[in-house]
Amino acid sequence: MKLPEANNFIEQIINEELEAGKFESVGNKIQVRFPPEPNGYLHIGHIKAMCINFGVKDKYNGKLNLRMDDTNPAKEDYEYVNSIVEAVKWLGFEYDKLVFASDYYDKLYEIAEKYILDGVAYVCDLSAEEITATRGTLTEAGKESPYRNRSVEENLKLFREMKAGKYPDGAKVLRAKIDMASPNINMRDPIIYRIAHVPHYRTGDKWCIYPMYDFAHPVSDAIEGITHSLCSLEFENHRPLYNWFVERSGLPKPLPRQIEFARLNITNMLMSKRYLKKLVDEGFVRGWDDPRMPTVMGLKKRGVPPEALKKFCADVGVAKAYSVVNQAQLDSCIRDNLNENAERAMAVLNPLKLTITNYVGEENLSFEKNPLKQDGGERDIKFTGSVYIERDDFSLNPPPKYKRLCKGGTVRLKSAYIVRCDEVKIGADGEAEELFCTYFPETRSGSAQPSEIKAKGVIQWVDAKYGVDAEYRQYKPLLKDEQYPDQDYAERLDTESEKIFYGKAEPYLFENGEGKAYQLIRCGYYKSFAGEKVLSEIVSLKDSFNK
RNA sequence: UGGGGUGUCGCCAAGCGGUAAGGCACGGGAUUUUGAUUCCCGCAUUCGUAGGUUCGAAUCCUGCCACCCCAGCCA
Numbered sequence: 296m297k298l299p300e301a302n303n304f305i306e307q308i309i310n311e312e313l314e315a316g317k318f319e320s321v322g323n324k325i326q327v328r329f330p331p332e333p334n335g336y337l338h339i340g341h342i343k344a345m346c347i348n349f350g351v352k353d354k355y356n357g358k359l360n361l362r363m364d365d366t367n368p369a370k371e372d373y374e375y376v377n378s379i380v381e382a383v384k385w386l387g388f389e390y391d392k393l394v395f396a397s398d399y400y401d402k403l404y405e406i407a408e409k410y411i412l413d414g415v416a417y418v419c420d421l422s423a424e425e426i427t428a429t430r431g432t433l434t435e436a437g438k439e440s441p442y443r444n445r446s447v448e449e450n451l452k453l454f455r456e457m458k459a460g461k462y463p464d465g466a467k468v469l470r471a472k473i474d475m476a477s478p479n480i481n482m483r484d485p486i487i488y489r490i491a492h493v494p495h496y497r498t499g500d501k502w503c504i505y506p507m508y509d510f511a512h513p514v515s516d517a518i519e520g521i522t523h524s525l526c527s528l529e530f531e532n533h534r535p536l537y538n539w540f541v542e543r544s545g546l547p548k549p550l551p552r553q554i555e556f557a558r559l560n561i562t563n564m565l566m567s568k569r570y571l572k573k574l575v576d577e578g579f580v581r582g583w584d585d586p587r588m589p590t591v592m593g594l595k596k597r598g599v600p601p602e603a604l605k606k607f608c609a610d611v612g613v614a615k616a617y618s619v620v621n622q623a624q625l626d627s628c629i630r631d632n633l634n635e636n637a638e639r640a641m642a643v644l645n646p647l648k649l650t651i652t653n654y655v656g657e658e659n660l661s662f663e664k665n666p667l668k669q670d671g672g673e674r675d676i677k678f679t680g681s682v683y684i685e686r687d688d689f690s691l692n693p694p695p696k697y698k699r700l701c702k703g704g705t706v707r708l709k710s711a712y713i714v715r716c717d718e719v720k721i722g723a724d725g726e727a728e729e730l731f732c733t734y735f736p737e738t739r740s741g742s743a744q745p746s747e748i749k750a751k752g753v754i755q756w757v758d759a760k761y762g763v764d765a766e767y768r769q770y771k772p773l774l775k776d777e778q779y780p781d782q783d784y785a786e787r788l789d790t791e792s793e794k795i796f797y798g799k800a801e802p803y804l805f806e807n808g809e810g811k812a813y814q815l816i817r818c819g820y821y822k823s824f825a826g827e828k829v830l831s832e833i834v835s836l837k838d839s840f841n842k
Numbered sequence: 843u844g845g846g847g848u849g850u851c852g853c854c855a856a857g858c859g860g861u862a863a864g865g866c867a868c869g870g871g872a873u874u875u876u877g878a879u880u881c882c883c884g885c886a887u888u889c890g891u892a893g894g895u896u897c898g899a900a901u902c903c904u905g906c907c908a909c910c911c912c913a914g915c916c917a
Contacts, residue, residue: 307858332917367916423915430913434844437913468915478845480913489915508917532846532912555847557910562853610865612855614848617910621853624866634879667879698877707875740875753875 296323299354303613305347305525305554306354313355318522318549325357326522329383329390330364330512333375335568336583337382337591339604339625343559346608348525349388360519361390365397366511368495378583382591386601396506396515397497403506404458406514406544407469407487411450415543416487417443418453419470426468429475430483436476437483443472457490460503464490471510473539481536485509513537513553517546524551527558528615559611560619564589587793603632638664638671641709641755642800644767646683648729648759651714654680657760660710660740674803678711680734681759683799688754689727691719698752700730705750713738713750757799765804767796 298314301307313323329348331341352359361383365371383390410416419442421429431437445453457467469488477483487510492503513536516524524537530553537553565571566589574580574588584592594604607628611620639662657679665671684700693701700706705715714732722728735748 303856330917334917364917370916426915427913432844432913436844465915480845483913486915491915505915507915512917528847529911530917534846557848610854612865614855616848616855618854621866624854627866630878639876666876696877709875711875713875738875750875752877755876 302350303347304615305523305556305613306351308554309351309355309523312552321520321522321549324522325351325355326359326520327351327357327525328360328362328516328519328521329388330362330396330515331379332364332367332370333372333379334367334370335375335572336378338566338571339561339564339589339591339594340559340566341382342386342591342604343608343611344525344527345383345386345388346605347556347613349390351523351525357522358391360392360394360521362515362519363393363395363397364508364512364515365395365495365497366506366508368491368493368498368505372496378592385591385595386604394519395497396511397495399511399515399518400498400502400506402518403511403514404504406546407506407510408451408454409545410471410487410543411454411469412447413543414447415472416469417445417450417472418457419443419468419484420466421468423465426486430480431475433480437480439475440470440484443484454488457488457504458502460492462490464492466490469504471536471539473536479532479535481509481533482539485536509533509536510540513541513551514544514546516551517541517544520547521551522549524553526553526555528555528617529558531555555615556613557615557617559608560617561589561625562619562622564622598633599629600632600636603629606632635667636665639666640674640801640804641676641757642765642767642798642804643683643685643755643757644796644798645686646757646799647686647689647727649682649684649714649732649756650729651680651682651732651734652717653733656680662710676710676801676803677758677761679758679760682708682756683759683762684708684730684754684756686727688752689716689730691727699754700752705748707738707750707753708756709753710740711756712736712740713748757801759799761802762799763802765798765800767798768793 296313298310299306301310309325312318313325318324327348329345331337348359351357361380363371363376363379365376380393407416417440419426419440421440421442426440429438429440453467454469456462457469467490468486470484470486473482473484475483486507488504488506490504493505494500495502495505513524530537534553534555538550541550560566571583571588571590575583575585580587583590584596586593586597588594607625610624610628657677659675660678661673662676663671664674688699688706690697690699690701693699693704698706700714700716702716702719705713707713712734714734716730716732718731719727720729720731738748
């Protein structure tokens with residue numbers, strides 16, 4: 296068998312198993328799954344998990360189920376499943392089937408009865424507090440439940456009564472009979488089913504008992520014929536239990552194997568649902584798709600191309616060591632992608648009027664839409680000799696090595712002419728209000744530059760007559776510092792994280808609202824924005840692109 | 843003082859007994875009508891630590907040390 300080259304330890308394991316013939320009975324088909332719980336929105340951490348799972352699927356020509364791990368009706372809803380599906384599709388991942396853990400409720404129940412019949416599960420009447428109290432501690436063994444040795448018949452009867460709704464929430468649970476003295480606390484008779492008289496968003500009130508993750512997940516994997524169940528490190532301690540459930544399920548081999556990897560952490564990015572929800576609920580951001588959010592929809596709105604995110608995940612790699620990736624690494628991937636693909640346009644956030652005193656009439660200037668793409672096309676911009684430039688591109692007191700405009704200095708208006716600033720009109724606030732310049736016709740872009748007229752800098756501009764008014768929302772990172780702010784997170788929020796500018800932009804920016812990038816020539820970095828539906832509103836990228 | 847994991851450059855990360863890949867960041871230089879891009883060049887005599895085995899170790903063995911995870915009827 297010809298095996299693909301393994302790019303990480305997971306693929307290495309798969310290769311070894313394939314080589315050993317572990318999956319011959321299923322035609323060497325690898326099956327994986329991506330199993331979010333529909334109780335929140337997908338974020339960049341999930342993207343890493345998707346890249347790993349979809350990556351395995353593609354590499355081995357296998358199958359992947361998008362599975363909603365919906366076994367806790369109190370938290371789940373269609374709102375989330377829809378957003379998850381939407382996010383997966385936007386990222387361009389193609390799954391084979393959309394499935395739900397709740398599809399398996401009948402089968403799961405049946406297997407639970409099998410455990411009872413096999414004498415490895417029992418109904419326990421202990422209260423939640425009592426169970427906690429008898430579970431023991433990290434260093435002490437737990438105590439066996441007094442209900443642990445009920446007969447198979449009694450367990451079956453009780454379990455069926457639980458299912459039939461005879462008992463209130465919390466009155467009874469079904470437990471696995473494993474080992475109360477196990478050093479692995481997960482193995483101390485974990486709960487399989489709990490009673491919850493809560494309607495489920497899919498099954499309604501058909502059930503009043505719901506399976507626990509530790510049971511439902513491995514068994515769902517086995518039901519689907521998953522060969523590799525890839526999850527994050529915190530489930531390592533659950534693996535023995537995973538195997539315990541799967542081995543006793545009676546489901547056909549090959550049984551799924553759980554492999555854990557380190558989850559993604561990025562400096563200054565909080566990904567916990569609890570935290571993100573707070574930001575939304577308490578109005579720190581405009582919603583789950585706010586460009587400052589690390590959610591998939593937030594990233595989309597920020598103008599981040601899916602391919603940049605995939606590249607980032609590929610760069611970061613898959614390993615088991617706890618790590619925090621520097622956000623600069625993400626930014627680099629985004630910049631790379633934008634540099635390669637984004638169409639160019641000019642805009643000024645904070646306009647300063649520049650009038651050319653010796654210019655008459657108007658003309659068209661030609662611009663490349665994307666200098667990196669030979670066939671990127673061109674666009675025309677009107678030039679009337681009266682323009683707006685970025686306020687930062689002019690300085691009353693230029694620092695040493697300043698390359699842009701100052702009084703008496705020259706600068707090139709990109710793709711137009713070199714101008715010299717002759718006069719500065721100072722406003723009441725002491726700041727420059729308008730610049731009066733001379734332009735040099737012979738320096739028109741494209742013509743051979745006369746040696747006597749030079750400009751060190753090149754700045755962007757928007758024509759005063761043809762440029763359109765634009766509102767910019769500029770976002771900064773939500774957190775000033777610290778990875779996990781915990782309870783006092785609110786104090787660390789940067790209240791200036793959203794700033795409004797009223798600037799100018801060339802009309803081209805609005806031709807098709809979304810995902811176009813513009814750049815500030817002065818800084819030479821890219822800012823991307825996802826155009827909102829309202830034309831006058833441009834959302835610029837957060838500060839992370841600043842140097 | 844239980845169990846399960848992990849420790850390779852500032853941050854990720856290859857490496858699987860034959861003499862430390864790559865990316866990000868950083869520094870230097872060249873080209874440039876974006877202080878961007880592109881392009882060169884530099885950036886771990888050393889792999890948590892102390893020993894041992896070996897002709898040879900980041901890789902094998904032993905002991906220490908540090909950090910992470912686990913005591914939800916959440917996932």
